[in-house]
Amino acid sequence: MENWRVQLFSQLLAAPPSTRQLQTLGELMFQSHASYSLVGLGSDATDDLVRRVRNVGEARGLYGAKITGGGSGGTVCILTDDSEQAAAAVREIAREYGELHLGGVPARLFEGSSPGAAQFGALRLEG
DSSP: OHHHHHHHHHHHHTSOOOHHHHHHHHHHHHHHHHHHHHTTOOOHHHHHHHHHHHHHOGGGTEEEEEEESSSSSSEEEEEEOSSHHHHHHHHHHHHHHHHHHSTTOOOOOOOSOOOTHHHHOOOOOOO
């Protein structure tokens, strides 16, 4: 099922941008996160962040969230529209999360994207 979600997500990224596209991409992210949690790769903390994003929702420009990276805690990717309202909602979630889980220190936010391996290349290890 996860492979199907990844394939569909990839196809949707190639489509012209629209609200419907954001809604569907976001739902795929929520489903993917739930799948990770069901097999024990999630954590209470990442589940809390994803739940907060879902609760704030589309009305404030937040469309989806999922754990990313190696699993078992760490980083949550949030899909938003490009509005100040969405950015403010993410900052609010980070502040609330920090108060509850990090002793009052807001969660660290990384915004945007990078060209990644497309620009910097990749090292192939063979062994």
